[in-house]
Amino acid sequence: MTALIDVQNLTLKFRTDEGLITAVDDVSFTINRGEVMGLVGESGSGKSVTAKALMHLNAKNAVYTPESKVLLHTDAGTVDVLKLRTAKELKVARGGAISMIFQEPMASFAPAITIGSQMVEQLLIHSDMNKARAKEISIEMLDRVGISDPAKRFDQYAFELSGGMRQRAMIAMALSTKPSLLIADEPTTALDVTIQAQVIDLMKDLVAEFHMGIIFITHDLGVIAQTADKVSVMYLGKIIEQGPVREVIRHAKHPYTQGLLAALPKLDDLDAPLTPVAGDIPSPLERPPGCVFHTRCPQIIGDVCKTKLPVDAQVDASHSVACHLYAEGAKV
Amino acid sequence: MSEKPIISARGLSVGFKIGSGLFNKTILKAVDNVSLDIKRGSFFGLVGESGSGKTTLGRAFLKAVPITGGHAAYNDDEVSYDLGTLTGPELKDFRTRAQLIFQDPYAALSPRMTVRDIIAEPLEVMGLTKTREETDARVREIAAKCRLNLEHLRRFPHAFSGGQRQRISIARALVSRPNFIVADESVAALDVSIQADVLNLLKEIQREMGLTFLFISHDLSVVAHTCDHLAVMYLGRLVETAPTRTLFKAPRHPYTKALFSAIPSLDPDDRKGGQRLIGEIPSPTNQPPGCKFHTRCPVVIDRCRIEEPKMEDPGDGHAVSCHRWKELLAMPAG
Numbered sequence A: 001m002t003a004l005i006d007v008q009n010l011t012l013k014f015r016t017d018e019g020l021i022t023a024v025d026d027v028s029f030t031i032n033r034g035e036v037m038g039l040v041g042e043s044g045s046g047k048s049v050t051a052k053a054l055m056h057l058n059a060k061n062a063v064y065t066p067e068s069k070v071l072l073h074t075d076a077g078t079v080d081v082l083k084l085r086t087a088k089e090l091k092v093a094r095g096g097a098i099s100m101i102f103q104e105p106m107a108s109f110a111p112a113i114t115i116g117s118q119m120v121e122q123l124l125i126h127s128d129m130n131k132a133r134a135k136e137i138s139i140e141m142l143d144r145v146g147i148s149d150p151a152k153r154f155d156q157y158a159f160e161l162s163g164g165m166r167q168r169a170m171i172a173m174a175l176s177t178k179p180s181l182l183i184a185d186e187p188t189t190a191l192d193v194t195i196q197a198q199v200i201d202l203m204k205d206l207v208a209e210f211h212m213g214i215i216f217i218t219h220d221l222g223v224i225a226q227t228a229d230k231v232s233v234m235y236l237g238k239i240i241e242q243g244p245v246r247e248v249i250r251h252a253k254h255p256y257t258q259g260l261l262a263a264l265p266k267l268d269d270l271d272a273p274l275t276p277v278a279g280d281i282p283s284p285l286e287r288p289p290g291c292v293f294h295t296r297c298p299q300i301i302g303d304v305c306k307t308k309l310p311v312d313a314q315v316d317a318s319h320s321v322a323c324h325l326y327a328e329g330a331k332v
Numbered sequence B: 001m002s003e004k005p006i007i008s009a010r011g012l013s014v015g016f017k018i019g020s021g022l023f024n025k026t027i028l029k030a031v032d033n034v035s036l037d038i039k040r041g042s043f044f045g046l047v048g049e050s051g052s053g054k055t056t057l058g059r060a061f062l063k064a065v066p067i068t069g070g071h072a073a074y075n076d077d078e079v080s081y082d083l084g085t086l087t088g089p090e091l092k093d094f095r096t097r098a099q100l101i102f103q104d105p106y107a108a109l110s111p112r113m114t115v116r117d118i119i120a121e122p123l124e125v126m127g128l129t130k131t132r133e134e135t136d137a138r139v140r141e142i143a144a145k146c147r148l149n150l151e152h153l154r155r156f157p158h159a160f161s162g163g164q165r166q167r168i169s170i171a172r173a174l175v176s177r178p179n180f181i182v183a184d185e186s187v188a189a190l191d192v193s194i195q196a197d198v199l200n201l202l203k204e205i206q207r208e209m210g211l212t213f214l215f216i217s218h219d220l221s222v223v224a225h226t227c228d229h230l231a232v233m234y235l236g237r238l239v240e241t242a243p244t245r246t247l248f249k250a251p252r253h254p255y256t257k258a259l260f261s262a263i264p265s266l267d268p269d270d271r272k273g274g275q276r277l278i279g280e281i282p283s284p285t286n287q288p289p290g291c292k293f294h295t296r297c298p299v300v301i302d303r304c305r306i307e308e309p310k311m312e313d314p315g316d317g318h319a320v321s322c323h324r325w326k327e328l329l330a331m332p333a334g
């Protein structure tokens, strides 16, 4: 497998009036060509901030530690995205090799410019084709994502489209430059299940067709089960468990992952009680020492959890969990 | 649950005038000819795609939008009100009996009020308590039921997590001791854990206080777990109603079946795909003739394009509005 992107020891803090907020804490993962990685976690766990780091797109008050690396591999060689400075250098990570789609499609379309002009502009920035060819490709792409009458839609504004159609148009725009990595941040959260199912099918087809990598961010484990090859679970800025999707969903090891699964209403057992993860997620200003989950963990072992940061333990070659229960020497 | 309905609607319609100018006004029928009973003590779920009219129907039951056709009535042990004609002191009284829970607490809570004041506000506006002591006692009682402590009451809402803000909204809706609650979860983006916590709390309160809930949701697995009865809406119409288990076990309407098959399975090996519902819900200002669902129905026949089906209840409490539902019973599920 060819690695598209290697994220190594990514740590990201935000300078705020109340002090430094740690939003991402020592996160590492790799995405290969043709692979879909799901990123799950509660709201505020750091999913969007992690995704934006891959494009060096976080707010100005973001501070990365010197150890943080985002290594993007392209045909032209490998670059550390976090070292790129000028708009010209950053082109490769923003719409070139990497494209992003957002939860709220209105955010990625300028309200006063037609969908078509925006798509054409994107293409002109990222390639040396002429305008006529860019228009042709844009219409082809709109057609490809299942938008009927694409030539007409090309001349419409985002607000004139329905929610599902807008989401498709955004996917079309993100894919028109043929990125090798697509970041999809909650692309279906605001959609009805029926339209969500259509968008999920579309994204699966596109992975197969373009053989790209995808990061699929969502808080819906059902959507992960339907789309991802592997999954990383985030809590308070840390990846606490990662592995193949079947392994993590069927044999979750981390008490937090187990808690998320138990909280889900399941259709095959309507009598099963819904069991929330006890307690509330701590404020990022008050990150617990030791294991970040210890304030809510039902399986807490004792002082070791409150004081010592758990390191990744390998459940098997591809499945790892950061929890003292699985530390070397501990009984599994 | 009692057999007596707290809410009954007969041929209920809600239309909005849209467009400006004298001659290009159109009527948008957001709710069209809905007949429905919500029994006392029920946890009644309303599902359907965005724009199907769920919020509007819920608001009609709270007399928060004008009823433009048909009837809706509210009945409890003490009063009977016709919601179409209700005015004056009776309307004021009705407002204490029926309440809305905003499920978008970020938008609903004023940042400059303490939690105590937020919860107390309805009591003061409605003049339900006479002294500050009485108000405080009511606020404390309901806050405790919603698992908020005295310390919480002194703080401002921005200091709370999503789950806690939800509990504040619930306490505010319950403080007037209503009998009927509409919970409109228009923002379905709650984290699963918070969602489970809030659902458990609502069920607990419902049992304890004997309330009736109309629960509006996009999330079918959530309604499956919380509601005893379900109604499915499409383009302003009711297309199917039944007890929850019956509906999930044996849906009769092609739309309900399509909704169920779109729920993403938690089993990574069950990636069905294929038989998806195509297209989107039509605009309510440009409704198709005949059966409203015919433009997307996988089993449409010519008759559907001309003749609108009527709601039929074959006597088992499982009503459906489709020309072909009986025929489809004999066909394999799909």
Ligand SMILES: Nc1ncnc2c1ncn2[C@@H]1O[C@H](COP(=O)(O)OP(=O)(O)OP(=O)(O)O)[C@@H](O)[C@H]1O
Pocket (backbone or CB within 6 Å): B016, B017, B018, B028, B029, B030, B048, B049, B050, B051, B052, B053, B054, B055, B056, B057, B186, B218, B284
């Ligand atoms: N005040 C209003 N004026 C005009 N049209 C309205 C008004 N309120 C609602 N509508 C329209 O009525 C239809 C039904 O809307 P409603 O909000 O009841 O849908 P819903 O089922 O609650 O959708 P969602 O799941 O997105 O909340 C929509 O087409 C909506 O745009």
Ligand SMILES: Nc1ncnc2c1ncn2[C@@H]1O[C@H](COP(=O)(O)OP(=O)(O)O)[C@@H](O)[C@H]1O
Pocket (backbone or CB within 6 Å): A014, A015, A016, A021, A022, A023, A041, A042, A043, A044, A045, A046, A047, A048, A049, A050, A059, A061, A284
């Ligand atoms: N520009 C910023 N300044 C300060 N804090 C921020 C900024 N952007 C994000 N955060 C904080 O970083 C944390 C992670 O946020 P985010 O990645 O958006 O979470 P998620 O996408 O998982 O819901 C949150 O605590 C959020 O408030």
Ligand code: SF4
Pocket (backbone or CB within 6 Å): A254, A255, A256, A291, A292, A293, A294, A295, A297, A298, A299, A300, A301, A305, A310, A322, A323, A324, A325
């Ligand atoms: S390290 Fe301790 S507190 Fe953290 S998840 Fe494991 S058992 Fe729970």
Ligand code: SF4
Pocket (backbone or CB within 6 Å): B253, B254, B255, B291, B292, B293, B294, B295, B297, B298, B299, B300, B301, B304, B309, B321, B322, B323, B324, B325
């Ligand atoms: S009446 Fe016809 S179009 Fe409507 S749901 Fe039934 S089969 Fe489909």
Ligand SMILES: [Mg+2]
Pocket (backbone or CB within 6 Å): A047, A048, A049, A185
């Ligand atoms: Mg986010």
Ligand SMILES: [Mg+2]
Pocket (backbone or CB within 6 Å): B054, B055, B056, B184, B186
């Ligand atoms: Mg609504």
